[in-house]
Amino acid sequence: MHEIFFYFLVALTALSSLSVVLGRNPVNGAMSMILALVGTAGLFAMLGSYMLAALQILVYAGAVMVLFVFIIMLIDIPATAAYRHHWGTLVAAILSTLTLGGGLTFLFLAPEFRQSMPEIAGAASNGSGLVFSSQAVAYGAGLMGKYMLLVQVVGILLLVAMIGVIVVSKDLRATNSGKSLPTPPAN
Amino acid sequence: MDWIQLAIEAGFGLAFIIVVMSMAGLTVVAERKFCGFIQGRLGPNRTTIPILGSIPFFGRLITRMGLFQLVADGSKFLFKEEIVPGHVNKFYYNLAPIVALIPPLVPLVVLPFGQMTLADGTIRQLIIANVDIGMLVILAFSSLGVYGTVLAGWAANSKYPFMGGIRASAQMISYELTMGLSILPVFLWANVPGSTEGLSIANIVVFQQTHWFVYLQPLTALLFLVALFAETNRAPFDMAESETDLVGGFHTEYGAFKFGIFFVSEYAHVIVGSGLFVLLFLGGSNFLPMLPNPWPIGIPGAILSTLWFIAKTSALVFFFIWIRWTLPRFRYDQVMNLGWKMLLPVAIANLVFVMVLLAKITPVAAQ
Structure with a gap:
């Protein structure tokens, strides 16, 4: 049963994240971002980190995104506006993706992370989560x-x-x- | 967790939703009757069902109480033609009522609705999910509640609903701060140094067995109540649907059952908010302040305490209705001024005051 929930949440998060990046309508984008954040919160909850899950919904889906939606509606971007993709945007996107990916790879390869893996996996599998995040x-x-x-x-x-x-x-x-x-x- | 346990918990959740939704329906009738009473009218008193209405005493009583009106209203909403205006964004127009109804119902799982005294004298709080972050869950989902209003206002693609949606989000941002800050003093007070209860609501109820927070911290209770009125979009804070200047507000373009869902979700919000106020400030399922709980051992005690909790909640729902038909609606700038210039500074000062007070009166236990 856990697997079903997990794959559902992963699919939800991934698809809605893609929709944020690829969609043209800003309100669609904001709504997809809320879905992605809720999906991430669900993944946190499945790891037993209920505290993090609640904070994720409260702060990001609840407060930050309300502001986003408020601003999007207030300045009223036309949904059909054609966005020109600049080369600068592309370079910045590639750079930030590489930085984030590199940082994550570095983290995962670090010996400290390897040592803490059994602890994290154990906490997640018995449903209690790490003390700090639950x-x-x-x-x-x-x-x-x-x-x-x-x-x-x-x-x-x-x-x-x-x-x-x-x-x-x-x-x-x-x-x-x-x-x-x-x-x-x-x- | 196996399937059977999951099914039992889901069953409890469903029962809870049924209770709250029936209470929401009754609240609609109560609102009309009390409003009539306050305005010197009779309110709905003629709707009747042929055979049921002719039962000698009760038929007439129920007719006069207006309870058949509930059935009439509900079936009217169901059988009306569903009109979708041509200029709306269809997807979000249909999504908005669903988004509006779900957030008030999710926090039910962390509300302790009663208590059961076991044979050996221990008291168990009746709650579906006794988590130590209960309050955070409630705040999280009540903050999602505004999306229904905002989406409805935006998807209607018309001037007045849009204004209603914008107002709802601005009001929500303003009053959520006050709400959060007015909950903290309660948890500070109830969690003695060394406690591991965290933000559990059951812990607050246990703490209020002798003294209630409504007179321990009257200012906090008042701040929370005002923020609750603003969060539930009830008069005098019903900026999002203020019909004097916005036609019908965010649901102007809605009709039939979709409007009914918005309507019911507002009352569900009011009931859950009243329940939360009762739990935090009016002792939850405890009997009366400074009196021991008279609940008998076992199931009867559980039922009695639950009924007592429902009675307190209903009293507060009545208070919501009473306020709506007594106070005039604020102007929009007054709502914003009240939120940012009055309530927020007072809430911060109150929090600091309670912190200093607790530091003075509690012995330093945690070294």
């Missing part, structure tokens, strides 16, 4: 203990990104030339 308490303790520095670094990164967004979205030309920002019309 229990809320262990996950929180890990974040606040062992990986505290990384959490702080990511926090600072997000803060920088947020300040960047505020700076970019402000109309700097209006303020640079000494004029105040135009006041919005009264409601």
Whole structure:
């Protein structure tokens, strides 16, 4: 029975990911991406990592994709718009695929990963999952203990990104030339 | 896991869905009756079925209570002609009602609906899946709930539904933060240092045997309630279907049974949300605050506690209806201002306050 679920989820994830890349309609793309994320969450759940599965749905399928859909609908890209594929895009795509593939291969070949394989496989086959990814308490303790520095670094990164967004979205030309920002019309 | 166990669990899930969907149907009638009462009318009181309606006492009682109206409404939705407007995106137009109905029903598996006292005095919470991430599961699926509304608004390919969909997603983004932040203080309070319960809802119910969170943390309860109203798209937050400025909102282009599914999914959402509020703040299946549970041992106790939980949930559903017919709808900018400028800062301050309070009053146990 596990095999049936597994192959179903793998097919779902793979097909919807393909549809994200190949489809022309942006709303179709967003919906396929949600399906792909839910499929990945299902794969996490099959490995016993319920915590990760719930977070995957909550953060990515629930919050990030709502924003995506919101923006896509707000700027209203016509579904029939012909996308020209630039050479730059192709180069960037190949480079990022190679980087990701190389990194994953490096990880899989590393001796530490080989050593931890039996532990991961054992945890997945008896349905309990690794402690860190299945229990809320262990996950929180890990974040606040062992990986505290990384959490702080990511926090600072997000803060920088947020300040960047505020700076970019402000109309700097209006303020640079000494004029105040135009006041919005009264409601 | 073998097939038999899977079938039993699926059966429980199906039973749960049947209960919630029948409650959703009854809530529709209750909404019409209470609305009539609040507005000084009688509400539906004449629909009747020929033979059943002429039973001496009960036939007349049921007719006057408007319960036959439920059957009439349902069959009207079923037998109406399904009109699909020519300008819609057919695939997403048909998909949207399904997407709207599923998310309120999935979290049922992690709601502890009752408790059973075993012969040796141990108490078991009745729950389909007792996972330590129950609250996360509920938040995850309630965050998926907005896609039904958004898809319906977009697929209708027309101005007003589209506005409804956009509003729904903006409101959802704004109020999900408050909801998450107003749940954290409860779990902080219930999880003493060293506890391994995590985000389990059953643990919250066990904790509330003597004291309920509604008076331990009144501000948290209020914040959660407001966020719940916004998440369920109920008045005064029903921006997505505000019929004064958007015709019918996101379901303007829908008719017949597809509209019925949207309608029922809203009530299913209200019932599940009420159940969640009861579990988190009103003690779940525990009897009353500061009183020991009177549930007898075994199955009778399980049934009584479940009925008590359903009674509390129904009371809160009534509160939802009461609010809808009492408060006027907010304007859209008021909803956004309330969410970002009032509720979110108050929720953060409340969380910090509870953290400091707990650090002061609990002894430092975990060294």
